[in-house]
Amino acid sequence: MIAYQLTVPVDNTPGKLARVSGVLAREKINIRAITISSFGERGFFNILVDDPTLARKALEKAGIKTDLKEVIAVLIDDRPGGMDRLAQLLGAEGINIENAYGFVLESSKSAVLVVDVNDLEKTQKILKEHKFKTLSPEALAAIEPFHYMKY
Secondary structure, eight states, X not given: OOEEEEEEEEESSTTHHHHHHHHHHHTTOOEEEEEEEEETTEXXXXXXXXXXXXXXXXXXXXXXXXXXXXXXXEEEEXXXXXXXXXXXXXXXXXXXXXXXXXXXEETTTEEEEEEEESOHHHHHHHHHHTTOEEEOHHHHHHOOTTTTOOO
């Protein structure tokens, strides 16, 4: 199942995240996961949100260049080797993981690894054959990690 990630290229200067988060907040778009990467004077944000299409429109309207990218959100075991099982499988099948990030859903039980791969169709087929579960955009939007903890 395909999920959607916003990729926002940015200059590595103060206030860039605030500008993006401000637009999303005004539109009542919920950020579900984010990574921030930089290299020298440039960088990018990879963002999972509850409404990727609306988020892209809002950011573009605000003059913020945004790419809506297809990714796969894979459910993995939250234990030593949980991610390795997936990485080894994809590597052995010649799939290049170009970008990835993850988060825990429930400690010692389940996590999600979001992967940006060089061949989505082949990856989906491999994951299905090996009984990996993937999450839809709707499932990602509804995730409530750490629901068992009291803050």
